[in-house]
Amino acid sequence: MRSTRTNVTILASILLMAGQAAGAPPAVADGCPATTDQWEVTDLGVTGYALDINDLGQIAGSSVSATGEQRATVWDGAQVIDLGSLGGGHASGNALDEDGNVVGNSYTATEKGHAFHWRAGTMTDLGIFGSIPTRVRDVGAGVIVGEYRHLLPNGTARYQAFRIENGVRTDLAAVSGSNAAAVNPARQIAGTQRLLEPPGPASQRAHRAFLWEDGVITELGTLGGQWSQAEAINGDGHIVGQSALGADGVLAGGYIWSAGEGMRRLPDAGGTAAPKAVNDDDVIVGTHTCTEAGTTAHAAVWTGPGAAPTLLPDPATGTATMANAVNAQGEITxxxxxPDGSRRALVWRPAPGSS
Known part of the structure; x- marks a missing residue:
């Protein structure tokens, strides 16, 4: 679940400490962003990924078993729940909501890329829909969204965004290839359409981020280039993602979009912002790449749309980091x-004294 209602007391204190008010004009600083001391990092103790976190603090992701299989996993306090698989021994939990729904992807005994829905100990195979594997990306209030790929009569592949509610799958009326990245409790969906397959050079890309609401698709525009893509939506319908900055499509910037203010560029401190999630107080997380430090992306947080990025602290187990989700308490996964190339699942929590 990518959209949450934030505890105002916690985040108001963080905003004050950061010295930035949400909605202030974007500021660009010289040099690389500083590392914040307002969050503390915890290694979840496994090789794997932490991909989502709900308002209850439950985390969805994957962990690698002793036999080397990737297993769909939920962390619920001290309890670590292996969700199993669809028979193929390789699965990942991509998202979860507050109602006990977990969605992800799994191998079956004979095929890759089946979507699944897990609830109360039962994993249901959602299938592949087309002849090419399906991906589920998010779940909110029981609504599941994602995309599948299928072959056109000329043999090329295209993406198709879909939603599943009460067991019924509906393709979104998007054009020229599409994905559905996130859904909020109001059943609004953020996604991208006009996707090419294969993507092709940046100068040829023309995809656009969109908002789907009650069957109507609204394109969000760009930051001046010819493409934009959506990553997440919060409960107020605010969407974050990236957009091209120029006609060549190479340079990109992070954005937040709202119906009232349109698309606004996130401050990037002279680097590259890549937001992945936003909560209902517009606290944004993702990655920041500092041009002075090379090309390594680092987990970052923006405490509001006008706040400069700050880097999240590194764990002892690695320094190239990614932030994927943020919940109502400001907890980030x-x-x-x-160093050996493996990945470690993490959670960052507000530091004591920051509330």
Whole structure:
């Protein structure tokens, strides 16, 4: 679940400490962002990924078993729940909501890329829909969203965004290839359409982020380039993602979009912002790549749309990090790349005294 209602007391204190108010004009700083001391990092103790976190603090992701299989996993306090698989021994939990729904992907005994829905100990195979594997990306209030790929009569592949509610799958009326990245409790969906397969050079890309609501698709525009893509939506319908900055499509910036203010570029401190999630107080997480430090992306947080990025602290197990989701308490999930190339599941929590 990518959209949450934040505890105002916690986040208001963080905003004050950061010295930035949400909605202030974007500021660009010289040099790489500083590392914040307002969050503390915990390694979840497994090789794997932490991909989502709900308002209850439950985390969905994957962990690698002793036999080397990737297993769909939920962390619920001290309890670590292996969700199993669809028979193929390889699965990942991609998202979860507050109602006990977990969605992800799994191998079966004979095929890859089946979507699944897990609830109360039962994993249901959602299938592949087309002749090419399906991906489920998010679940909110029981609504599941994602995309599948299928072959056109000329043999090329295209993406098709879909939603599943009460067991009924509906393809979104998007054009020229589409995905559905996230859904909020109001059943609004953020996604991207006009996707090419294969993507092709940046100068040829023309995809657009969109908002789907009650069957109507609204394109969000761009930051001046010819493409944009959506990553997450919060409960107020605010969407974050990336957009091209120029006609060549190479340089990109992070954005937040709202119906009232349109698309606004996130401050990037002279680097590259890549937001992945936003909560209902517009606290945004993702990665920041500092041009002065090379090309390594680092987990970052923006405490509001006008706040400068700050880097989340590294664990002892790795320094190349990614932040994937943020919940109502300001808890953030992600992963770090260890020196041996493996990845470690992480959670960052507000530090004591920051509330």
């Amino acid at each position: 992600g992963w770090a790349e260890a």
